[in-house]
Amino acid sequence: SQTVHRICSGQVILSLSIAVKELLENSIDAGATNIEIKLKNYGMDLVEVIDNGSGVNKDNFEALTLKSYTSKIRQFTDLEFVSTLGFRGEALSSLCALSELTVTTRHSSDDHGTKIKYDKNGKIVKKEPVARQVGTTVSLANLFTPIPVRRKEFVKNHKREFNKMCNLLYAYCLVSTGIKISCTNITSKGNQCNVVNTRGLSSVKENIISVFGAKQISSLIEVELIQPDESVAEEFGLTRLAKEESPFHFEFFISSVIHGSGRSASDRQFYFVNSRPCDIPKLMKLVNDIYRQFNVHQYPFVYLNVRLKSSCVDVNVTPDKRMLFLEKEKLLLATVKSTLLESFKLFPS
Ligand code: ADP
Ligand code: MG
Numbered sequence: 001s002q003t004v005h006r007i008c009s010g011q012v013i014l015s016l017s018i019a020v021k022e023l024l025e026n027s028i029d030a031g032a033t034n035i036e037i038k039l040k041n042y043g044m045d046l047v048e049v050i051d052n053g054s055g056v057n058k059d060n061f062e063a064l065t066l067k068s069y070t071s072k073i074r075q076f077t078d079l080e081f082v083s084t085l086g087f088r089g090e091a092l093s094s095l096c097a098l099s100e101l102t103v104t105t106r107h108s109s110d111d112h113g114t115k116i117k118y119d120k121n122g123k124i125v126k127k128e129p130v131a132r133q134v135g136t137t138v139s140l141a142n143l144f145t146p147i148p149v150r151r152k153e154f155v156k157n158h159k160r161e162f163n164k165m166c167n168l169l170y171a172y173c174l175v176s177t178g179i180k181i182s183c184t185n186i187t188s189k190g191n192q193c194n195v196v197n198t199r200g201l202s203s204v205k206e207n208i209i210s211v212f213g214a215k216q217i218s219s220l221i222e223v224e225l226i227q228p229d230e231s232v233a234e235e236f237g238l239t240r241l242a243k244e245e246s247p248f249h250f251e252f253f254i255s256s257v258i259h260g261s262g263r264s265a266s267d268r269q270f271y272f273v274n275s276r277p278c279d280i281p282k283l284m285k286l287v288n289d290i291y292r293q294f295n296v297h298q299y300p301f302v303y304l305n306v307r308l309k310s311s312c313v314d315v316n317v318t319p320d321k322r323m324l325f326l327e328k329e330k331l332l333l334a335t336v337k338s339t340l341l342e343s344f345k346l347f348p349s
Pocket of ligand 2: 025026091199
């Protein structure tokens with residue numbers, strides 16, 4: 001059964017990015033306003049996420065790493081209304097099978113912290129009091145070592161995995177207003193680099209600038225949603241266009257120019273549904289096709305957070321929760337197209 005658990009864990013936590021994402025989401029769900037991510041040797045030696053969130057109550061130390069333990073869904077019917085990022089209770093149970101997991105935490109009801117070491121099966125092997133502010137630190141040492149094949153892949157592709165993680169991290173940094181997020185990596189030679197350092201500011205626009213720098217993104221504009229007209233609607237096979245209000249709200253920023261070369265199309269494009277970073281390949285393709293058609297720039301900066309009723313979206317499709325089913329996908333594509341066509345008129349030619 002240990003093997004089964006490891007195989008299943010491997011399916012949940014497929015990569016460094018997903019490991020970091022899970023820890024980051026836990027910190028955000030815990031109400032943290034300051035989150036530090038520290039990697040050693042590109043995450044191969046250590047991944048550590050330090051937050052000032054609620055901390056873990058001592059009654060939950062044992063349960064934390066149990067499969068399906070979550071403090072976040074009370075009733076099954078809640079699934080339709082999940083507002084927290086995590087809700088499956090699988091991340092920590094998987095991570096202890098895939099790395100050496102240590103949790104240091106102090107709950108607001110405690111006057112000191114506790115450092116807890118878990119074994120591969122999620123059992124507590126060591127527990128000691130430590131000094132700590134309220135909040136939680138989760139450390140993963142030697143990620144994927146229990147699965148030699150995956151570890152080998154990780155070590156071989158660690159730079160690529162690290163870059164993927166950075167891009168995912170940017171997405172969270174942009175959307176998380178009011179949360180200060182930093183990430184550093186220390187190489188085995190002791191060189192430290194800062195991946196990102198946001199200031200916990202209150203607007204997405206300020207986050208964009210603190211992640212990418214004002215110089216990198218010129219002509220950044222915020223655009224307003226435009227409902228598709230007949231011809232655009234027809235293109236997407238929408239025959240009966242509802243006359244009522246759009247089911248979407250957009251938080252939409254685009255740039256006309258990006259300096260620097262060697263970027264790929266997805267490097268500076270961030271899509272969210274109800275503030276959850278996600279991949280919507282059809283939407284990405286649409287946006288890039290329109291940019292190309294207008295010859296504005298091949299690889300623009302895009303930030304699009306689509307808000308819609310949570311009953312219209314199913315995030316439970318893949319374990320990493322990045323792919324999702326959207327009702328009214330065609331209407332979304334048509335609306336984005338109309339919005340972009342209108343917005344391009346705003347760019348200086
Ligand atoms: P989920 O996030 O789906 O609930 P996880 O396995 O990611 O499941 O985490 C299990 C539980 O551990 C969470 O429900 C939460 O109660 C607790 N937890 C994990 N990380 C933190 C954190 N950084 N701060 C406070 N509690 C945490
Ligand atoms: Mg979680």
